Amino acid sequence: MSSVTVNRHHSGFSLGQYVTCLNGIVWREALRFVHQRERFVSALVRPLVWLFIFAAGFRQVLGISIIPPYETYILYEVYIAPGLMAMIQLFNGMQSSLSMVYDREMGNMRTLLVSPLPRWYLLFCKLVAGTAVSLLQVYAFLLIAWFWDIAPPPIGYLTVLPALVVSGLMLGALGMLISSGIKQLENFAGVMNFVIFPMFFASSALYPLWRVQEGSPLLYYVCLFNPFTHAVELIRFALYGQMNWISLAVVVCCTTAFMIGAIYAYDPSRGLVRRGPAGGEA
Amino acid sequence: MWRRCLLSGMAVWLAATSPALAFVAYVSNEKSNTVSVIDTDKWIVTHTIKVGQRPRGIEFTKNGKFVLVAVGDDDKIEVIDTATHQVVDSLPSGPDPELFTQDAAGKLLYVANENDNTVTIIDLEKRVRLGDIQVGVEPEGMALSPDGKILINTSETTNMAHFIDTATREIVANVLVDARPRYAEFKRDSSELWVSSEIGGTVSILDPAKRTITGKIEFNIPGLRREAIQPVGIGITKDGKTGFIALGPANRVAVVDATTHKVTKYLLVGQRVWHMAFTPDEKYLLVTNGVSNDVSVIDVSAQKVIKTIQVGELPWGITFAQP
Numbered sequence: 001m002s003s004v005t006v007n008r009h010h011s012g013f014s015l016g017q018y019v020t021c022l023n024g025i026v027w028r029e030a031l032r033f034v035h036q037r038e039r040f041v042s043a044l045v046r047p048l049v050w051l052f053i054f055a056a057g058f059r060q061v062l063g064i065s066i067i068p069p070y071e072t073y074i075l076y077e078v079y080i081a082p083g084l085m086a087m088i089q090l091f092n093g094m095q096s097s098l099s100m101v102y103d104r105e106m107g108n109m110r111t112l113l114v115s116p117l118p119r120w121y122l123l124f125c126k127l128v129a130g131t132a133v134s135l136l137q138v139y140a141f142l143l144i145a146w147f148w149d150i151a152p153p154p155i156g157y158l159t160v161l162p163a164l165v166v167s168g169l170m171l172g173a174l175g176m177l178i179s180s181g182i183k184q185l186e187n188f189a190g191v192m193n194f195v196i197f198p199m200f201f202a203s204s205a206l207y208p209l210w211r212v213q214e215g216s217p218l219l220y221y222v223c224l225f226n227p228f229t230h231a232v233e234l235i236r237f238a239l240y241g242q243m244n245w246i247s248l249a250v251v252v253c254c255t256t257a258f259m260i261g262a263i264y265a266y267d268p269s270r271g272l273v274r275r276g277p278a279g280g281e282a
Numbered sequence: 283m284w285r286r287c288l289l290s291g292m293a294v295w296l297a298a299t300s301p302a303l304a305f306v307a308y309v310s311n312e313k314s315n316t317v318s319v320i321d322t323d324k325w326i327v328t329h330t331i332k333v334g335q336r337p338r339g340i341e342f343t344k345n346g347k348f349v350l351v352a353v354g355d356d357d358k359i360e361v362i363d364t365a366t367h368q369v370v371d372s373l374p375s376g377p378d379p380e381l382f383t384q385d386a387a388g389k390l391l392y393v394a395n396e397n398d399n400t401v402t403i404i405d406l407e408k409r410v411r412l413g414d415i416q417v418g419v420e421p422e423g424m425a426l427s428p429d430g431k432i433l434i435n436t437s438e439t440t441n442m443a444h445f446i447d448t449a450t451r452e453i454v455a456n457v458l459v460d461a462r463p464r465y466a467e468f469k470r471d472s473s474e475l476w477v478s479s480e481i482g483g484t485v486s487i488l489d490p491a492k493r494t495i496t497g498k499i500e501f502n503i504p505g506l507r508r509e510a511i512q513p514v515g516i517g518i519t520k521d522g523k524t525g526f527i528a529l530g531p532a533n534r535v536a537v538v539d540a541t542t543h544k545v546t547k548y549l550l551v552g553q554r555v556w557h558m559a560f561t562p563d564e565k566y567l568l569v570t571n572g573v574s575n576d577v578s579v580i581d582v583s584a585q586k587v588i589k590t591i592q593v594g595e596l597p598w599g600i601t602f603a604q605p
Contacts, residue, residue, distance in 0.1 A: 066590055071588065071589045071590065072550075072551070072578055072579075072587045072588065072589055072590040073533070073550050073551060073552060073578070073587070073590060074550070075550055151586075
């Protein structure tokens with residue numbers, strides 16, 4: 001498969017062909033998600049464990065200060081809900097990248113990449129598919145959380161959607177970028193230790209930044225420059241019908257940067273990692 | 283047909299989205315010696331009025347023109363003109379006035395004087411003291427029965443609710459309640475009298491006719507020590523179906539089914555929630571949070587805290603003008 005061939009032809013594709021490609025990739029991802037019920041259950045159980053067990057233990061910790069977008073005192077579980085929504089997307093983004101490594105190992109990716117459509121478009125479709133799956137997970141979580149008295153204003157369920165799309169794309173693009181550097185499936189455990197955990201814990205998902213600043217100014221800056229913090233804050237504000245412009249700017253910029261990085265990394269002629277024949281992908 | 287449907291739909295939508303009537307709340311700030319004025323349309327403090335020392339009990343006069351505020355350390359009741367937001371006069375109470383109540387006509391004011399073990403009766407028109415009634419130690423809670431015949435005073439140290447005949451100005455009955463009774467409130471139909479006990483951690487339900495305790499409201503908040511649950515302010519809806527009880531340092535307002543006397547919900551508010559007042563349309567309930575220096579707004583029908591507004595230091599009492 002040559003990218004040169006692809007580049008020569010892609011300008012002549014109709015919109016319908018692009019849509020067919022998008023449909024195919026999103027549908028495949030959706031089918032894969034539906035058939036992997038354990039994945040759906042575990043995607044839900046993970047944040048629910050945090051909500052039901054961890055948040056219950058720390059219930060009395062918060063409720064001492066009012067921070068935007070909240071207009072009154074809130075329980076800890078209300079505070080961490082947006083962080084857990086972002087966590088679902090973070091895991092989903094990484095899971096998508098895991099599936100790309102798997103596809104590459106099994107040779108499925110070859111099938112995808114022989115498509116005559118431009119490679120950046122194929123990667124983008126893959127990203128959209130992953131984000132769509134994460135949206136399903138997040139809304140299922142919100143439904144359960146509603147019974148746990150985490151009830152944002154009704155309009156919030158709508159206004160949070162664009163924020164979830166943007167944050168889902170950012171985390172998916174990050175996952176894609178990382179997956180390009182992983183040669184084998186077994187190496188994925190490293191992603192867990194070096195990406196997911198640090199990103200999640202060094203963010204505003206579990207504790208407000210003013211609290212972090214009181215404890216450690218250095219950690220505060222780490223959290224502040226963590227793109228995941230901004231994904232969480234974007235979701236938090238949107239869930240209450242408000243916009244956090246700084247977070248939006250950071251998330252959009254990071255999405256673009258990660259996406260460009262992933263496209264570059266997946267280009268076999270320039271890729272970040274030179275792949276040998278073992279992976280099966282050119 | 284479809285036009286009518288559309289029009290009626292728009293009317294419903296407009297009614298649902300149109301803002302509630304704006305009211306004005308007055309909040310006494312015990313430590314900053316001020317009264318904050320809150321506009322319920324914008325939910326902001328529009329004025330801060332300097333008053334005497336240690337303002338606590340606060341109430342509109344029945345004509346809605348003045349706000350009375352008990353300034354305990356100055357041993358008097360100050361009168362605020364709601365048009366000018368200025369203190370224009372004062373009324374003579376006993377030492378350290380705390381809470382007070384008026385008769386339905388707005389002619390008589392009954393004041394609990396914490397340091398004097400008395401209830402002072404003041405003629406609001408002539409602005410003179412008519413006399414004192416000796417009650418228990420540290421009188422605080424004051425409530426007048428809807429027919430105006432019985433005045434209730436709770437004494438914090440004696441742990442009693444005193445039933446006072448307003449005609450003879452004599453105590454006709456004493457009912458022992460749990461430790462440190464702070465506040466008393468009648469249901470509009472006179473079927474029940476609720477008395478909160480701060481240290482006892484309960485609200486006693488009394489039969490005003492038999493003058494006996496018929497039940498108690500108990501509180502239990504998971505994760506909180508029992509000592510942290512200290513009931514103080516009470517609000518009962520006009521229909522007598524729902525009660526709200528401020529639980530002091532528990533930082534919660536308990537929502538109570540006023541027929542079964544069971545707590546149905548705990549609402550998180552600011553620190554050391556103390557007293558409360560409904561907006562005249564009963565859409566909202568405002569509660570004062572003493573330690574966090576703010577007032578939380580509860581949507582009564584949704585039973586949800588929707589907002590918290592910063593006021594002066596140590597907000598204590600709150601009042602709305604009744605239409």
